[in-house]
Amino acid sequence: VSLRIGIDLMGGDSPPSFLFEAVILAAGQTATDVRFDLFASDEWCKSLATSHHPSTKECLARLEFHPCKEVISMGDAPLLAVRRKKNSSLLMGLRALKNNLIDAFISAGNTGALLAGASLLVPKIPGILRPALLAVLPTKKRPMAIVDVGGNVTATALHMVQFALLGLAYCSVALQRSQPSIALLNVGIESKKGTRTHQDVYNLLQTLSASSSPGPELFRFLGNVEGRNVFDGHIDVLVTDGFAGNVFLKTVEGTASFMLDLFESYFQKGPAEPKHISNIDALKREFSYTEYPGALLAGIDGLVVKCHGEASTRSIYHAIMNAITLVESQFIPKAKEWLCQR
Amino acid sequence: VSLRIGIDLMGGDSPPSFLFEAVILAAGQTATDVRFDLFASDEWCKSLATSHHPSTKECLARLEFHPCKEVISMGDAPLLAVRRKKNSSLLMGLRALKNNLIDAFISAGNTGALLAGASLLVPKIPGILRPALLAVLPTKKRPMAIVDVGGNVTATALHMVQFALLGLAYCSVALQRSQPSIALLNVGIESKKGTRTHQDVYNLLQTLSASSSPGPELFRFLGNVEGRNVFDGHIDVLVTDGFAGNVFLKTVEGTASFMLDLFESYFQKGPAEPKHISNIDALKREFSYTEYPGALLAGIDGLVVKCHGEASTRSIYHAIMNAITLVESQFIPKAKEWLCQR
Numbered sequence: 001v002s003l004r005i006g007i008d009l010m011g012g013d014s015p016p017s018f019l020f021e022a023v024i025l026a027a028g029q030t031a032t033d034v035r036f037d038l039f040a041s042d043e044w045c046k047s048l049a050t051s052h053h054p055s056t057k058e059c060l061a062r063l064e065f066h067p068c069k070e071v072i073s074m075g076d077a078p079l080l081a082v083r084r085k086k087n088s089s090l091l092m093g094l095r096a097l098k099n100n101l102i103d104a105f106i107s108a109g110n111t112g113a114l115l116a117g118a119s120l121l122v123p124k125i126p127g128i129l130r131p132a133l134l135a136v137l138p139t140k141k142r143p144m145a146i147v148d149v150g151g152n153v154t155a156t157a158l159h160m161v162q163f164a165l166l167g168l169a170y171c172s173v174a175l176q177r178s179q180p181s182i183a184l185l186n187v188g189i190e191s192k193k194g195t196r197t198h199q200d201v202y203n204l205l206q207t208l209s210a211s212s213s214p215g216p217e218l219f220r221f222l223g224n225v226e227g228r229n230v231f232d233g234h235i236d237v238l239v240t241d242g243f244a245g246n247v248f249l250k251t252v253e254g255t256a257s258f259m260l261d262l263f264e265s266y267f268q269k270g271p272a273e274p275k276h277i278s279n280i281d282a283l284k285r286e287f288s289y290t291e292y293p294g295a296l297l298a299g300i301d302g303l304v305v306k307c308h309g310e311a312s313t314r315s316i317y318h319a320i321m322n323a324i325t326l327v328e329s330q331f332i333p334k335a336k337e338w339l340c341q342r
Numbered sequence: 343v344s345l346r347i348g349i350d351l352m353g354g355d356s357p358p359s360f361l362f363e364a365v366i367l368a369a370g371q372t373a374t375d376v377r378f379d380l381f382a383s384d385e386w387c388k389s390l391a392t393s394h395h396p397s398t399k400e401c402l403a404r405l406e407f408h409p410c411k412e413v414i415s416m417g418d419a420p421l422l423a424v425r426r427k428k429n430s431s432l433l434m435g436l437r438a439l440k441n442n443l444i445d446a447f448i449s450a451g452n453t454g455a456l457l458a459g460a461s462l463l464v465p466k467i468p469g470i471l472r473p474a475l476l477a478v479l480p481t482k483k484r485p486m487a488i489v490d491v492g493g494n495v496t497a498t499a500l501h502m503v504q505f506a507l508l509g510l511a512y513c514s515v516a517l518q519r520s521q522p523s524i525a526l527l528n529v530g531i532e533s534k535k536g537t538r539t540h541q542d543v544y545n546l547l548q549t550l551s552a553s554s555s556p557g558p559e560l561f562r563f564l565g566n567v568e569g570r571n572v573f574d575g576h577i578d579v580l581v582t583d584g585f586a587g588n589v590f591l592k593t594v595e596g597t598a599s600f601m602l603d604l605f606e607s608y609f610q611k612g613p614a615e616p617k618h619i620s621n622i623d624a625l626k627r628e629f630s631y632t633e634y635p636g637a638l639l640a641g642i643d644g645l646v647v648k649c650h651g652e653a654s655t656r657s658i659y660h661a662i663m664n665a666i667t668l669v670e671s672q673f674i675p676k677a678k679e680w681l682c683q684r
Contacts, residue, residue: 075532140603150529153537187492187588192419195495195585227593231600243537246529247586248593251569255597258573259625261482263605266621279608283601 002033003327005320006102009040009048010071010089011109013309016044019108022316027059030324035062037102039089042067068092074309078112082120090114094121097302104303104323106294108311114304115151115297122302125336130155131299132163132242133306134170135249141233145170149295150246157200160184160239164205165342166298167237168219169335174326179217180236182209185244186224193224201239218342227251260284293318296326303332344375345669347662348444351382351390352413352431353451355651358386361450364658368666369401376666377404379444381431384409410434416651420454424462432456436463439644446645446665448636450653456646457493457639464644467678472497473641474505474584475648476512477591483575487512491637492588499542502526502581506547507684508640509579510561511677516668521559522578524551527586528566535566543581560684569593602626635660638668645674 007023009016023036040048045065051057069087076085085091090109097105098121107114111133119131132148147167148155155163164182171180184201186194191202202224209221222235227248230238240248263280293315294307303326307319326332349365351358365378382390387407393399412430414423427433432451439447440463449456453475461473474490489509494501506524513522526543528536533544544566551563564577569590572580582590606622635657639646645668649661668674 077534140600153529153535153540185589187495187585187592190417193495198495226596227589227591228596228599230593230596243529244586244589247527247569248589249569250529251572251590251593252597254568254570254572255594256601257570258482259598259601262625266625283604283608 003324004035004037004102005323005327006037006039006093006096006105007316007320008089008093008105008107008109009038009044010068011073011107011113012307012311013074014108014311014313016040017048018313019311019316020048022313022320023063024053024055024059025313025317026320026324027062028055029321032062034324035064037064037066037093037096039066039068039093039096041071041089042069066092066096072110072113074110076110076113078110078116081110081113082116091117091121094118094304097304098122103327104305106305106307106316106319106323108294108307108309108316111150111306111309114306118297118300118302118304122300122304125299125301125339127339128162128166128299130159130162131297132159132166133245133295134166134298135295136293137249137252139231139233139235142236143175144230144233144235144238145175146238146240146245146249147298148240148242148245149249150242151297152242154243155197155241157197157204160197160201160241161204161208162299164201164237164239165339166335167239169338170296170298171236172338173334174329174331175236177236179220181220181222181234182237182239183222183225183230183235185230185238185240185248186226188226189224191223197241198224205239293322301332301336303327345666346377346379346444347665347669348379348381348435348438348447349658349662350431350435350447350449350451351380351386352410353415353449354649354653355416356450356653356655358382359390360655361653361658362390364655364662365405366395366397366401367655367659368662369404370397371663372666374404377406379406379408379435379438381408381410381435381438383413383431384411408434408438414452414455416452418452418455420452420458423452423455424458433459433463436460436646439646440464445669446647448647448649448658448661448665450636450649450651450658453492453648453651456648460639460642460644460646464642464646467641467643467681469681470504470508470641472501472504473639474501474508475587475637476508476640477637478635479591479594481573481575481577484578485517486572486575486577486580487517488580488582488587488591489640490582490584490587491591492584493639494584496585497539497583499539499546502539502543502583503546503550504641506543506579506581507681508677509581511680512638512640513578514680515676516671516673517578519578521562523562523564523576524579524581525564525567525572525577527572527580527582527590528568530568531566533565539583540566547581635664643674643678645669 045067068089070085072081132151134147147163294305297304387409410431412427474493476489636647636649
């Protein structure tokens, strides 16, 4: 077996069968040396393993079920859950990752518990104080990495500079961009905008981008950016604290949903035209965050992907395929190497 | 003269002639007892007062020009500008408001300077520690007030509760809604989400909404809301600190612009259809914040409206008409009365 992907089937808002369906889809699209470790309750393990669906039967040999005694739910207090529910699917999966039994771990469960559990069990990458959630969003030109989208509700200037480095490592290694550009999400473009922390991050990034001599610059610091220009397509890494980043990400989703509603109502005024309906459906998919491949838990020495709680089968499938690509391209060791050379 | 509206023609990103055009438009739509006090540089005052345009000549008697020696620009440091440029259009306008020579003051200039100047010159409403910017946004159902959208980059829990009260006063008095609903912009809906400050605001609003006995509840506290559900239309007042609020507002603008681009490119794949082009243009207007009537500087004992720096003639016109409505309906005294009874 050359590659093992661990998946937490429990704890999300979607039923485990939705996530299982994504696993079967991914199995059908990957080589037979890719195996799947599924963490779920006893009942779900039994019911899914005995499925009579032909495509399930076909790949059953590539699935390993790990029955779990407990489940961490969305409403559980993260730290308490991590301390008390040691036999939950989420923690069993993280332990498997820590012990190198799996190469990546994917969960659509309680974000706080996943972060707390990963921070506790998986070592941090040297030089990183706080892991952060990294998401990739489309823009008018090329995709952009944004970090932190909710790993930490508060952050110091130093934490945020580390988020920037994690974003750069991702852009350099996973997206293979040279000299990526960085911008700081702020309330205006002038250097004195925002809180004292934002001003400090601005100065630190300014200094770092100028000091990476000899040789070419490590990255280009574009300064502050406002939400209204974020999608122009000139930014590779958008740096933000987890609170503003999470508000940003969810506001994009909310605005998109609102606009699609408006689009539909505008176009429904005329006679129904199938072409336009399919256009709107395509736009809906493009902007539905439940369709996204999930956010990377950046900063730990292991590959953990957090999917949207209401993630669709399609998005879990994307998350699995994306995780496989990252494992195959040796993302974690290369990102560590990249970071250690800075 | 029953009503005087002061307008700062300088300091925005648009030329003073754009703002002047909006004044002429508004004059054409209002009774002759509405007068306009225009604050601009000597040169602009001269050039605009001698305009030969028929619609300008017609209302010239209703315009009073106030030539100013200085201009506060977008790049000026707010506190420094307020201290040093006493004869700027922005500060002369605020002084006129303070001295009751005008009933409202509108500016598209430096936000920080407008806030600092207003805080310095115009008394605060009793019980309000920090003025905040209040904007009104469309949603899937009815418009929603959001406060603070950038008046303060940091805020304590008590400040934020006062923002909530300012939003409630606006909804009750200006929008005439009874028992408005309030939600707190946060990273999740559970009460423990966000920073300590957000948790405190949650508890304070929870307690306040329950304690307004006897009689009906003053407001309904809906708890935390995420950016993705903000536009559902169930919220009357969205409470946020100025940093997250500003990120929120500008992200809505950026996402809308991105989506309209995508939408256009989708529909350009087929043959051009005039009906769809006009639909898209209508949507663009609906989501362009340069078209918005501006944000209210809530919490001071005077009517100050901040327009977008790149505000269009149309949006300045809306801001003027909106300010006239607020003056005529005695918004400030009624809001003060509302707040003093709480």
